[in-house]
Amino acid sequence: MKKYFITTIGRLRLFAILEGISLLGLVFIAVPLKYHFDNPAISRSLGPVHGALFLFFVFNALHVSIERQWKFRETTWKVLVACLIPFGTFYIDSKILRKLEKDES
Incomplete structure (x- = not known):
């Protein structure tokens, strides 16, 4: 759990999970x-x-995108669109953010 607070990717993953849960609760x-x-x-x-x-x-997401110099067409747009779709942030967390966090360690 500590990893979610130390790195910028970890914080983005935490917000992705919390945002996804709140969207599902609303919908x-x-x-x-x-x-x-x-x-x-x-x-x-x-x-x-x-x-x-x-x-x-x-x-x-924008902070991490600038910090890690993501190309908008490759990664940033996927992460931003994911928060508009139910279950999208969970998918992005498992397919993109988790891998980026492992690369960072």
Whole structure:
């Protein structure tokens, strides 16, 4: 767990996981509760949390991209688009970020 706080890739992976969980919570729990059961309470509380995690993920992705000099067409766009798709950040974490972190060690 300590590795997620030491390196920039580790922090990006942590934000990817947290952002992915919050997006899944919104899509599969909060939105159905809001529209099908007329209960917007979870959506009101989870929405801002997801928004903040989304921004942290995007800013960290851009920071890592600049720091590691990623080419936009090769890596950066994939990482940024992943946060818009449910399960996308988990896929990017396993296919790109985990490998980059191993190379860094």
